[in-house]
Amino acid sequence: MGEQQLGNLAFLFPGQGAQAVGMLADAHAAFPEIGTTFQEASDALGYDVWDLVVSGPAEQLSLTEKTQPIILTASVALYRAWCANGGARPSVVAGHSLGEFSALVAAESLAFDDAVKLVRQRGQAMQLAVPVGVGAMAAILGVPDEDVVAVCTRISDGAAHHVSAVNFNSPGQVVIAGHAAAVEEAIAALKEAGAKRAMPLPVSAPFHTPLMRPAGEVLEQALSEIAVDDPIVPVVSNVNAELQTDGTVIKRLLVEQIASPVLWTQCVQTMLDQGCDRFIECGPGKVLSGLVKRVSKAVSVASIEAPDALKGAIE
Template sequence: MTQKDIAFVFPGQGSQKVGMLAAAAAAYPIIGDTFAEASTVLGYDLWDLVQNGEQEQLNLTETTQPVLLTSSVALYRAWLAAGGAVPALMAGHSLGEFSALVCAGALEFSVAVKLVQQRGSFMQTAVPVGEGAMAAIIGLEDDAINAACAAAAAESGEVVAAVNFNSPGQVVIAGKSAAVEAAITLCKAAGAKRALPLPVSAPFHTELMRPAGEKLAEAMAAIEFSAPQVPVVHNVHAAMESDPAAIPELLVRQIYSPVQWTGCVQAMTAAGITRVVECGPGKVLSGLNRRIDKSLSSFNIEEPEALQNTVTELASA
């Protein structure tokens, strides 16, 4: 049964942590089954890496991407197994858009696991480790951040730009490390409350990622997408796309274009969404969504008790 006022959102990189989903896997066998399916595709034990690996390894993007995709899909399968309703809309933040497309039936899980591993590798090799950086700028208007990035880019001669419009007052910048540092300094001088470096290993969603986008396009050339069974709001233009032939281009553009998360959430509320379930580790998107629209009710289902309580609460409302 679909509930018209519910959306599911799927997190992107930065939400990964060693030991995540241990309790959920103990309660829902389908989570272990999903990780086993991914492990077969990848050729290594993904669950063992998540439970017993090093955080530094989890943070490498070619590892992070299959880890988070698998975590989100596993939780969505557990949600359905527990009797949870099918949402009316889905969206994912950056990498999370692939999780949304899998859960919406537009892309096979096994295909997506391999694809995001390749995507991570393409993105990592586009800029060597240590040469790129990302940082969240808190408490400064978008225009001021764009101006600081432009000034830092002009001064350094290197790329830096606003790349994730996460919520009013929170924008992520990315680019070459020195240019990002210069932009941080300018943002603070302009009145930013904080600037937080992010635990990622490449400057995502900048022009530096265009070569990765070209390689992703080649990797997707032989992949067949299906029409989403649940509409997905895409990062690039904060709109839905029902034509499966148009989806690959949106995923390619997403690699080197800003994530319009504020627009995505506004598009969902305009479509009648009042309750949003974050399907994946952490609560990053729930916090952002509240800043975008305080009327939204947010739910997290990473822990088994929270999952079951959310199934019950949303069914009875």
């Protein structure tokens, strides 16, 4: 761990969708921590995780049970490279959905080999909770959050026709999910309500809806056999956007998270309220960097996937 402790540095860890064949190739060549972390993941999971990243195919990489451990591994690998090169320890960490597990590894709340097996189970359970084709998700841009919620509430009709707002990503950017027909109906209604864009997402399950409760039960059982320690820095929970420092509470919230909306805008606001003005996105892609900038233009944001970017952010 870097010894320097800064009160204003927040680390953010991305979720599913950030994966790409060939990601982290430059970082792998530059930092030995990348290779050793991927080897640890391969040992834990029983297949060559780095080979899947390098060679693909993209369809394999996009299977939820493969995607989740791969993004977690990539994020933790970059965090280890950051620390090994003298990077400051963050004062707070947060992750988007799956990314919350990466954040907990960085905060020393979850052991890495436990986490990588856990998210594989989480991915399998999420895929099995709803048959392929039954559920759907869509991104809605340019409609106030409360209007999106109101439309979803109006359209939802019992257990077989459900749609809800599941990711509050930034002001004016909300993801909805549920049964495919209900999502389709909501897309049409939100376009009428003035949405700039309302587009289906290429995912195979309605994440963060009540339809995911069976997956929550699987995760709860898996977590009952794993230690979740008190983190060394606070972790912001997706479920309530509050700072968490108690391992027992974190364990409960990880189960709730599967079937609860991701309150990402509020998570970022919580970090801003804590005085954070420097944000590092630690993992593949730059999605979270863009979302932070939509919440506050006054902060500095850096993504450290590329070696030069990581070194530059440390300096």
